[in-house]
Amino acid sequence: MGDRDFPAGEFGANGPSAARIYHYLLSGEPILEVDRLHAEHLTRIAPHGGVLAQHNRNFLQRAVTYMAERGVRQFLDIGSGLPTAGNTHEVARAVAPDSRVVYVDYDLEAVHRSHDLLAAQGALGSATVLEADLRDPKYILDHPDVARLISHDLPVGLLVVAVWHFVPDSDRPLEVMATLREWLPPGSCVAMSHLSLDDVDPDFRARAVAGMAEYNRVVTDQATPRTRAAFTEFFDGFALVEPGVVYAPDWRPTTAPDLRPAAVPDLRPAAAPDLRPAAAPDPADVARQGIFAGVAIKP
Numbered sequence: 674m675g676d677r678d679f680p681a682g683e684f685g686a687n688g689p690s691a692a693r694i695y696h697y698l699l700s701g702e703p704i705l706e707v708d709r710l711h712a713e714h715l716t717r718i719a720p721h722g723g724v725l726a727q728h729n730r731n732f733l734q735r736a737v738t739y740m741a742e743r744g745v746r747q748f749l750d751i752g753s754g755l756p757t758a759g760n761t762h763e764v765a766r767a768v769a770p771d772s773r774v775v776y777v778d779y780d781l782e783a784v785h786r787s788h789d790l791l792a793a794q795g796a797l798g799s800a801t802v803l804e805a806d807l808r809d810p811k812y813i814l815d816h817p818d819v820a821r822l823i824s825h826d827l828p829v830g831l832l833v834v835a836v837w838h839f840v841p842d843s844d845r846p847l848e849v850m851a852t853l854r855e856w857l858p859p860g861s862c863v864a865m866s867h868l869s870l871d872d873v874d875p876d877f878r879a880r881a882v883a884g885m886a887e888y889n890r891v892v893t894d895q896a897t898p899r900t901r902a903a904f905t906e907f908f909d910g911f912a913l914v915e916p917g918v919v920y921a922p923d924w925r926p927t928t929a930p931d932l933r934p935a936a937v938p939d940l941r942p943a944a945a946p947d948l949r950p951a952a953a954p955d956p957a958d959v960a961r962q963g964i965f966a967g968v969a970i971k972p
């Protein structure tokens with residue numbers, strides 16, 4: 674199969690999904706053969722995809738650690754994806770074993786796999802996963818499992834990491850964000866990241882644009898990059914913590930491996946992916962500029 678002839682629309686509901694493509698880029702584990710084929714096809718067009726995914730995942734882990742070290746003990750992780758090494762509950766529990774987590778995704782494979790992992794770890798009492806759509810925040814916030822695991826009297830750690838680029842302006846993402854912000858108790862934290870083509874060098878831009886066009890041609894979750902200014906609007910009403918909105922690898926980088934040891938038994942069947950700070954194929958690491966990230970506090 675050449676670079677330009679990956680069939681679009683042939684797979685219907687069984688076509689590549691954002692959750693499964695991202696999982697493959699991170700872990701090398703294809704859920705469906707079509708994911709492997711499409712991810713490899715994409716990687717030929719834009720070879721930085723895997724590094725970008727790893728930068729993003731490492732940011733998520735550092736942000737969860739930051740929140741847990743601030744005392745946050747309850748997390749709402751929307752668009753949580755398929756479980757992979759260093760999931761939110763594992764990272765949070767490495768700091769605070771009593772941390773509670775509600776995962777949310779609209780991808781059924783992500784929901785089922787997350788449920789299976791939590792069940793295998795005996796963690797379903799203090800963590801759960803909902804099948805829900807970020808664009809219907811009231812359904813999520815009013816869900817009985819959210820009430821069961823998240824006290825409205827205590828700060829919450831909200832994660833919407835690498836998800837907003839799947840929500841086009843026509844779905845009013847800033848209104849969704851305002852609903853989430855109003856619901857969050859004072860002192861809560863939010864961590865978000867977003868694909869962007871700002872600042873990228875011309876070669877990377879050409880590859881990234883081509884990769885995104887190809888992605889959107891085949892994957893049902895259409896991705897729309899936003900500028901840094903547009904992404905920063907999602908933090909309106911919050912106080913950004915230092916260093917503000919920056920590229921994901923620049924958000925409080927650590928020299929230690931980002932993957933925290935799990936505080937619960939690791940029963941994952943797949944080989945553990947290496948999520949240490951990304952070893953970029955290119956020493957200039959152009960992919961570091963592909964995704965903005967930030968963490969903020971609700972006053």
Ligand SMILES: C[S@@+](CC[C@H](N)C(=O)[O-])C[C@H]1O[C@@H](n2cnc3c(N)ncnc32)[C@H](O)[C@@H]1O
Nearest residue numbers: 692695752753754778779780806807834835839
């Ligand atoms: C790139 S993955 C990010 C996973 C995880 N947050 C991370 O950063 O490692 C994006 C996830 O968002 C989910 N997603 C996209 N749009 C969504 C929506 N409207 N509601 C719920 N989940 C959504 C996808 O199914 C996918 O699992």
